[in-house]
Amino acid sequence: MKDIPNSTEARDIKNLMHPYTNARKLETEGPLVIESGEGIYVTDNNGNRYLEAMSGLWSAGLGFSEKRLVAAATRQMEKLPFYHIFSMRSHGPAVDLAEKLVNLAPVPMSKAFFTNSGSEANDTAVKMLWYRAHALGTPEKKKVISRLRGYHGVTVVAASMTGLPYNHTSFGLPLPGFLHTGSPHYWRDAEPGESEADFVARRARELEELILAEGPETIAAFIGEPVNGGGGVIVPPQGYWQAIQAVLDKYDILLIADEVICGFGRTGNMFGTETFGMKPDMMTLSKQITSSYQPFSALLVNERVFAPIADESNRIGTFGHGYTGGGHPVGAAVALETLRIIEEDKLLDHVGDVGAHMQAGLAALTGHPLVGEHRGVGLIAALELVTDKETKAGLDKPGALGGIAAAKMQANGVISRNMNDALAFCPPMIITHAEVDDMLARTKRSLDETAAEIGM
Ligand code: PMP
Numbered sequence: 001m002k003d004i005p006n007s008t009e010a011r012d013i014k015n016l017m018h019p020y021t022n023a024r025k026l027e028t029e030g031p032l033v034i035e036s037g038e039g040i041y042v043t044d045n046n047g048n049r050y051l052e053a054m055s056g057l058w059s060a061g062l063g064f065s066e067k068r069l070v071a072a073a074t075r076q077m078e079k080l081p082f083y084h085i086f087s088m089r090s091h092g093p094a095v096d097l098a099e100k101l102v103n104l105a106p107v108p109m110s111k112a113f114f115t116n117s118g119s120e121a122n123d124t125a126v127k128m129l130w131y132r133a134h135a136l137g138t139p140e141k142k143k144v145i146s147r148l149r150g151y152h153g154v155t156v157v158a159a160s161m162t163g164l165p166y167n168h169t170s171f172g173l174p175l176p177g178f179l180h181t182g183s184p185h186y187w188r189d190a191e192p193g194e195s196e197a198d199f200v201a202r203r204a205r206e207l208e209e210l211i212l213a214e215g216p217e218t219i220a221a222f223i224g225e226p227v228n229g230g231g232g233v234i235v236p237p238q239g240y241w242q243a244i245q246a247v248l249d250k251y252d253i254l255l256i257a258d259e260v261i262c263g264f265g266r267t268g269n270m271f272g273t274e275t276f277g278m279k280p281d282m283m284t285l286s287k288q289i290t291s292s293y294q295p296f297s298a299l300l301v302n303e304r305v306f307a308p309i310a311d312e313s314n315r316i317g318t319f320g321h322g323y324t325g326g327g328h329p330v331g332a333a334v335a336l337e338t339l340r341i342i343e344e345d346k347l348l349d350h351v352g353d354v355g356a357h358m359q360a361g362l363a364a365l366t367g368h369p370l371v372g373e374h375r376g377v378g379l380i381a382a383l384e385l386v387t388d389k390e391t392k393a394g395l396d397k398p399g400a401l402g403g404i405a406a407a408k409m410q411a412n413g414v415i416s417r418n419m420n421d422a423l424a425f426c427p428p429m430i431i432t433h434a435e436v437d438d439m440l441a442r443t444k445r446s447l448d449e450t451a452a453e454i455g456m
Contacts, residue, residue: 001046002030008045009033032410037064040428040435042415050415051439055428058229058261058380059287062341063428069293072337076330085114085327087318093332100339101300105283106274109300110307114327118260119153121284121297122223125256126157127321128282128301128309129220135312142177143214145207145222145253149183149231152223152258161223164231179214181207183228184236187373187384188392196237204243208250216251221282223256226272232422233382235375241276254281254305260297261380264288265342265429268352268378275377281305288429289335296331347429355379357433361440362425368447369456370401379429382422383443387456394421395454404453408446414439 002009009030018026033045040063043049055061062069076093083091098112113128115121126144133141146152148163159167160174163183168174182203183189190199211219222244228234248255257280262272266288269275273283281304286297301309313319325331342348355378362374362381372386385401386392394401402418409416409423417424427439 039063039065040431048413050410050413051427051435051442053409053414053416053425053427053439055288055426056292057287058266058426059292061264061266061288061347061429062291062338063430066291066293066341068337068341069291069334072333073294073330076333080329083329084324086322091327091329093329093336094327097298097327097332097335100336101285101298104270104339105300106269106271107279108302109283110303110305111301113299113301114323114332115297115299116295116323116325116328117153117297118258118284118286119155119158120323121260121286121299122152122158122161122256122258123155124321125221125223125282125284125299126161128299128305129254131312131319131321132305132308133220135308135315138217140218141220143179143219144177145179145181145210145219147183147224147228147231148180149185149234150180150224150228150258151230152225153260162230179210179219181210183231183234184240185232185234186237187375197239200237200240200243203240204247207244208247211247211251211253216253219251219253221254221256222248223258225258225260226262226276226278227267227377227380229261229380229424229426230419232384232419233375233380233424233426235377236276241278245279256280256282256284259283260286261426264338265348265351266378266380266426268348268355270342270348289338290331291334291338293338294328294331294334295325296328296335342429345430351379351429354431354433354436358425358427358431358436358440361436362443365440365444365447368444368451370405370447370451376425379425379427379431381425382419383425383447385418385421385423385447385450387454401450401454405446405450408449408453409443412442412446412449414442414446416443 001007012031034042035045036043041049042052085094101112115124130142133139146161150163152158152161160178163180186199257273263285267275281302283300290296359376365371366374370385371383373384399420402421405423406418
């Protein structure tokens, strides 16, 4: 298709620069053009249908054809297509959504602040902490600790907090003042013979050592995803968040829960914070908040965060931060409707039920010669692919094995995604048992074909 003049593929290559893409590879291979969506499926411009096992970007929780969201957007477009909430202006959808989110929060939260993307929400969290540090007369308390393999987005600050090489290499990041500690990836990072409990204690000890080396008076916050998605779906071991929280409390360091993937049902509760018993001071939210039908994100902040910022804005004259589209009425209306659907359709119960079915099916695949580990919770999971279960090695280049498997999945009608050699599953929350079974059967076939291709 890409060689046909004026095809969508040819015009794409000519004009469109893609995010997260090898631009030269795109020129030779051309893009996959998705044209329409229905339920958990999307269809490309050649009529091939794919089961979207990633919900797009971990985000279209209600699938690709929820008419109620279309109707909510249309109603709001007709009534008030845009207004902002700067300078003491407001509108109903922003107020309704802020109230809804503050009430939904699993720990006491004081206010909602609206942004447009997960990255912006995380950048805003840090700017709030910096402003707060000045308000409290401790301007040196500004450093942020995140985790290796953590994913928090791509704006300059969010990318600095992200702990993945692609987001730092050749960008000259991270910025100074952004520190990384070890990931809770037990299967990959545990010492030989180390128990989960010992591994958790070691991670907590390493965090404490980092804090002491830097000076606790210089550290504002720790940020982490309840389940780390972009690093390869890393579900923390039992007791991990409690051990981390204890260290943070000891040194008066705030916790930011990045709920951009986990929020709104993904782990079987409304928030990952509940699933793992976290006690965040700030929560960043996006993706499933609108099922990604509109770009939208939000932060929830507790009174410890809000009160000094409010006082400082009074002293200075304003809180000099905000985005034109933040709290957009159409996005807010779609978010409110998404939350109504999650509640009315009892989707949290459904995720618990169909999620257990998916996890059991994926766990059964650990018998496959290529599957080193299955991990997951609710409706998010990964299969870690290896060529040698003993040494946990893959092919020569990290990600090569995962790349072959993801391509086989696509050829078998399933869109998955490999993070290095972890093959991820994060299907729309509306997926049925039968659709899970179909996804698992296609996954099994793809793994068999991958093994055959590499001569295993
Ligand atoms: N945080 C997490 C946990 C994410 O997974 C992502 C995106 N995958 C982001 C932040 C960044 O969100 P966005 O791409 O909307 O900026």
